[in-house]
Amino acid sequence: MCGIIGIVGHHDVAAQLYDGLMVLQHRGQDAAGMAIANGNRLLLHKGNGLVSDVFDDESMRRLVGHVGIGHCRYPTAGSEGDDEAQPFYVNSPYGIALAHNGNLVNTDALRSEVFQQDRRNINTESDSEVLLNVFAHELGSREALSPETAFKAVTGVYRRCVGGYAVVATVLGLGLVAFRDPNGIRPLVLGKRTGVAGDEYAVASESVAFDLTGFKRVRDVLPGEAIVITADGVLHARQCIEPGVHTPCIFEYVYFARPDSLIDDISVHKARMRMGQKLGEKILRLRPGHDIDTVIPIPDSSRDAALEVAHVLGVKYREGFIKNRYVGRTFIMPGQDQRVKSVRRKLNPIPLEFRNRVVLLVDDSIVRGTTSRQIVQMARDAGARKVYLASAAPPVRYPNIYGIDMPSCEELIAHGRSEEEIETLLGCDWLIYQDLADLEESVSGPKHRLEHFDSSCFNGEYVTGAEADYFERVKRLRSDEAKTTRRAS
Numbered sequence: 001m002c003g004i005i006g007i008v009g010h011h012d013v014a015a016q017l018y019d020g021l022m023v024l025q026h027r028g029q030d031a032a033g034m035a036i037a038n039g040n041r042l043l044l045h046k047g048n049g050l051v052s053d054v055f056d057d058e059s060m061r062r063l064v065g066h067v068g069i070g071h072c073r074y075p076t077a078g079s080e081g082d083d084e085a086q087p088f089y090v091n092s093p094y095g096i097a098l099a100h101n102g103n104l105v106n107t108d109a110l111r112s113e114v115f116q117q118d119r120r121n122i123n124t125e126s127d128s129e130v131l132l133n134v135f136a137h138e139l140g141s142r143e144a145l146s147p148e149t150a151f152k153a154v155t156g157v158y159r160r161c162v163g164g165y166a167v168v169a170t171v172l173g174l175g176l177v178a179f180r181d182p183n184g185i186r187p188l189v190l191g192k193r194t195g196v197a198g199d200e201y202a203v204a205s206e207s208v209a210f211d212l213t214g215f216k217r218v219r220d221v222l223p224g225e226a227i228v229i230t231a232d233g234v235l236h237a238r239q240c241i242e243p244g245v246h247t248p249c250i251f252e253y254v255y256f257a258r259p260d261s262l263i264d265d266i267s268v269h270k271a272r273m274r275m276g277q278k279l280g281e282k283i284l285r286l287r288p289g290h291d292i293d294t295v296i297p298i299p300d301s302s303r304d305a306a307l308e309v310a311h312v313l314g315v316k317y318r319e320g321f322i323k324n325r326y327v328g329r330t331f332i333m334p335g336q337d338q339r340v341k342s343v344r345r346k347l348n349p350i351p352l353e354f355r356n357r358v359v360l361l362v363d364d365s366i367v368r369g370t371t372s373r374q375i376v377q378m379a380r381d382a383g384a385r386k387v388y389l390a391s392a393a394p395p396v397r398y399p400n401i402y403g404i405d406m407p408s409c410e411e412l413i414a415h416g417r418s419e420e421e422i423e424t425l426l427g428c429d430w431l432i433y434q435d436l437a438d439l440e441e442s443v444s445g446p447k448h449r450l451e452h453f454d455s456s457c458f459n460g461e462y463v464t465g466a467e468a469d470y471f472e473r474v475k476r477l478r479s480d481e482a483k484t485t486r487r488a489s
């Protein structure tokens with residue numbers, strides 16, 4: 001679930017892109033990069049690592065220009081190599097750099113189409129490089145360069161690229177182009193800042209990227225819409241294809257996004273609080289006379305929900321696990337060994353919050369079960385009398401194919417298992433999952449702002465469809481086993 005940002009300003013934008021990327025770091029910890037338009041050059045700097053590792057004073061000094069894009073990567077296709085860090089660059093037509101959040105599900109068909117029909121070579125295994133070349137071909141086959149031709153090129157992308165994608169690109173001689181897939185699966189938001197020199201614009205994966213950079217959130221980019229901001233700061237917007245059913249990824253609200261973001265006009269923080277409220281109500285329905293002494297969140301992402309669960313149950317909320325702030329998110333780490341070790345490094349119990357108590361641990365989601373297995377054991381070792389575990393999301397039973405790297409259902413602890421079987425595997429005394437209808441209601445809120453979601457990892461329904469053998473192929477290429485073999489070779 002990468003983070004993307006693009007800015008058209010009146011002054012150099014690299015420092016602000018850096019600040020924006022720092023706030024989007026939770027969306028991708030593997031690689032980072034920036035591309036800045038400077039006259040007839042696209043200045044590019046990217047590499048593996050966190051934003052603060054990839055950029056130093058020297059690289060920042062080189063990135064001069066007032067139109068630019070940035071990316072932080074969590075790979076869902078290809079490898080974790082630095083050749084697949086983003087933005088990607090292509091020299092024709094005009095010179096384009098592009099950064100992508102999401103995942104295409106017709107990459108293989110497109111790859112051969114791009115080679116045979118468009119006569120373009122794709123030099124990596126990245127789906128984003130394919131997307132860039134489709135956009136480049138579509139732009140190159142129109143007459144002059146203008147917002148109009150950019151919109152037509154985006155329509156071409158919409159016709160050819162299937163999957164989840166939010167994209168920012170800089171095109172030399174034009175400015176910034178941004179667009180969001182026809183179902184709006186991946187988020188993209190537009191911001192504006194008005195200064196003495198006039199209006200400046202930004203687009204980003206999450207509105208939180210604006211807070212630090214002084215931009216104000218204007219609105220979400222619509223599914224199937226494209227935005228062009230010319231280098232002189234003029235904004236053009238166009239619906240480039242009839243939008244499909246708007247199905248934003250529900251996992252953004254459960255886990256990925258920061259709580260201080262608004263996505264599709266919905267506060268992630270409030271959505272998570274409502275998840276907690278519904279989860280608490282379910283627990284009360286199932287066991288009105290429960291014996292829970294304390295609710296303990298699994299930091300970080302479950303805190304909003306856990307606090308509300310405690311309120312509804314009328315019991316104490318205690319921070320029983322202390323998180324080491326120097327360990328990143330474990331779920332988005334590339335290998336299972338690394339994930340397993342990181343959970344213990346990251347979380348440590350405060351025994352006095354567990355001793356002789358019946359504790360309810362609350363997490364936002366249970367995916368591979370890496371975190372839950374260990375924290376249940378830690379709670380027992382710390383002296384808990386009983387350990388209950390609640391998940392603010394339903395069982396994750398199906399792969400995600402739109403930008404979250406859980407490609408192989410065998411790796412999902414809930415796949416093909418009943419809740420009782422999962423409870424036994426996790427070793428807890430009671431396991432409670434949120435119901436999907438309650439999760440969806442929590443996100444759409446009392447005003448029913450959204451009616452549909454991409455909830456595919458919970459219900460196995462994929463709004464775009466996928467190539468017939470897609471799931472098998474992606475499992476072969478991207479299971480933990482395949483990644484380990486690839487790294488060793």
Ligand SMILES: O=P(O)(O)OC[C@H]1O[C@H](OP(=O)(O)OP(=O)(O)O)[C@H](O)[C@@H]1O
Nearest residue numbers: 300301329330331366367368369370371
């Ligand atoms: O069942 P699993 O495969 O372990 O995945 C689910 C866990 O991973 C995530 O935490 P993570 O440590 O990535 O980030 P966080 O600090 O934002 O909670 C999520 O919040 C769950 O705790």
Ligand SMILES: NC(=O)CC[C@H](N)C(=O)O
Nearest residue numbers: 001002075076077101102
């Ligand atoms: N998580 C994402 O958005 C990944 C983007 C792209 N598919 C890549 O692997 O680089």
Ligand SMILES: [Mg+2]
Nearest residue numbers: 298299300301
């Ligand atoms: Mg977590």
